[in-house]
Amino acid sequence: MKVRAAKQGDLGWLLVLHSGGAFNRWIMRGPEDLQSLADEFSFKLAAQRKRQGVFVVVDVNGIGRGYGVLLLSLTGDSAHVEFGVDPRYQRKGIGGALLDEILRAGCRIGPKLKRVKAVCHQDNEGCIRLLRSRGFMSSAAPDIAALPYLSWHLIVDAGEIPACSPRFINGA
Numbered sequence: 001m002k003v004r005a006a007k008q009g010d011l012g013w014l015l016v017l018h019s020g021g022a023f024n025r026w027i028m029r030g031p032e033d034l035q036s037l038a039d040e041f042s043f044k045l046a047a048q049r050k051r052q053g054v055f056v057v058v059d060v061n062g063i064g065r066g067y068g069v070l071l072l073s074l075t076g077d078s079a080h081v082e083f084g085v086d087p088r089y090q091r092k093g094i095g096g097a098l099l100d101e102i103l104r105a106g107c108r109i110g111p112k113l114k115r116v117k118a119v120c121h122q123d124n125e126g127c128i129r130l131l132r133s134r135g136f137m138s139s140a141a142p143d144i145a146a147l148p149y150l151s152w153h154l155i156v157d158a159g160e161i162p163a164c165s166p167r168f169i170n171g172a
């Protein structure tokens, strides 16, 4: 398994991944056409180039099987993460490796980073377990309008360098 920066050539397999029902049942998006997915991909690549985001891919035997994205807010004190793994390659540690890398790289490009947010379907056991294992907490008061999607957050203590280790801060 190799984690690397995403590049233009990743668009193809990412479009295929996002077209699969097994993957998409947990994703909060409406029926979108390929063009809007491609536009989103270009936006994430551009954010990475401008150091306003991180966009990485895991290759298994040279083929992309998972991706992770972190986008910094305009002020740089918060970020949003998104990640996904080819269903045939899930539960092998790829999601964890991706999340670790985007958090690490996010702290590097965003020295003011304090809070990392994620959105996850309330029944998405794999995502919930992964977020919890990295110290994310679900919001105490769920946004009723967003259900069945729940917001999760991680408080980042940037003082804890090296690696800007994300950690739990109870009650934050």
Ligand SMILES: CC(C)(COP(=O)(O)OP(=O)(O)OC[C@H]1O[C@@H](n2cnc3c(N)ncnc32)[C@H](O)[C@@H]1OP(=O)(O)O)[C@@H](O)C(=O)NCCC(=O)NCCS
Pocket (backbone or CB within 6 Å): 023, 026, 027, 081, 082, 083, 084, 085, 086, 089, 090, 091, 092, 093, 094, 095, 096, 097, 118, 119, 120, 124, 125, 126, 127, 129, 130, 133
């Ligand atoms: C969420 C997702 C990225 C996890 O990827 P993964 O490669 O399977 O994750 P890992 O193998 O690193 O596992 C991470 C943890 O989650 C657990 N896990 C993963 N899938 C699970 C499942 N279906 N049920 C229960 N636990 C699960 C693993 O056991 C592991 O827990 P542990 O560290 O306590 O052992 C993957 O399921 C996925 O792509 N889902 C669809 C897209 C999605 O939901 N994205 C998140 C929203 S942004």
